[in-house]
Amino acid sequence: MEALIEEYGRGYNMLREAIEGLTEEEVRFKPAPDKWSIHQILIHVTDSEILSTHRLKKVLAEEEPLLISFDQRAWVDNLAYDLLDRDQYLQLFQMLRCSMQTILETLTCDQYERVGVYADAGRFTFKELLEYRVEHVRDHLAQIERVRAAYKQA
Structure with missing residues (x-):
C-alpha cells in the first residue's frame, strides 16, 4: 500500500511534468475533432478527481454507500x-490529492476493505477505488503523450 499511496501523492507532479515546456498551441491541439486536447484532458482529470475524492470519503465514512458515475463526455462537451x-484546475487537483x-496515511487494513457500490458497475473496495485513481492519472x-506525438506529426 505504501507504493500506491506514494504514487497517488505524486499525481500532480506527474501531470505538471507531462506538460512542462509545451506551448499554448500544443496544449490546445486536438488530434481529431472527437479527441481531447491536453487542456481538456487536464480539466477532465481534475473534475474526475473532485468526484472521486467524494467517493473515497463516502466509502470510508458510510456503510456500503451508493456511488454515482458521471458522463465524462457530456462534461467536456457541456461545461x-x-x-x-x-x-487553477491543476491547483485544485493538487489540493484534492493533498x-x-x-x-491515507492513517488507514487501517480493515478500512482498505470497506466497500462502495455503483448501481451500474457493482461493488468496489476502497483499495480498488484508490488503485483506479492512480491508474486514471x-x-x-x-x-497526453499520444496527443504530443500527434501534434509533432501534424
Whole structure:
C-alpha cells in the first residue's frame, strides 16, 4: 500500500511534468475533432478527481454507500472546458490529492476493505477505488503523450 499511496501523492507532479515546456498551441491541439486536447484532458482529470475524492470519503465514512458515475463526455462537451483556467484546475487537483494524504496515511487494513457500490458497475473496495485513481492519472499521462506525438506529426 505504501507504493500506491506514494504514487497517488505524486499525481500532480506527474501531470505538471507531462506538460512542462509545451506551448499554448500544443496544449490546445486536438488530434481529431472527437479527441481531447491536453487542456481538456487536464480539466477532465481534475473534475474526475473532485468526484472521486467524494467517493473515497463516502466509502470510508458510510456503510456500503451508493456511488454515482458521471458522463465524462457530456462534461467536456457541456461545461466549456476550453474556457476554464487550466492552472487553477491543476491547483485544485493538487489540493484534492493533498487533502487525502493524511487520511491515507492513517488507514487501517480493515478500512482498505470497506466497500462502495455503483448501481451500474457493482461493488468496489476502497483499495480498488484508490488503485483506479492512480491508474486514471497513468492512463491520461499516456493520452497526453499520444496527443504530443500527434501534434509533432501534424
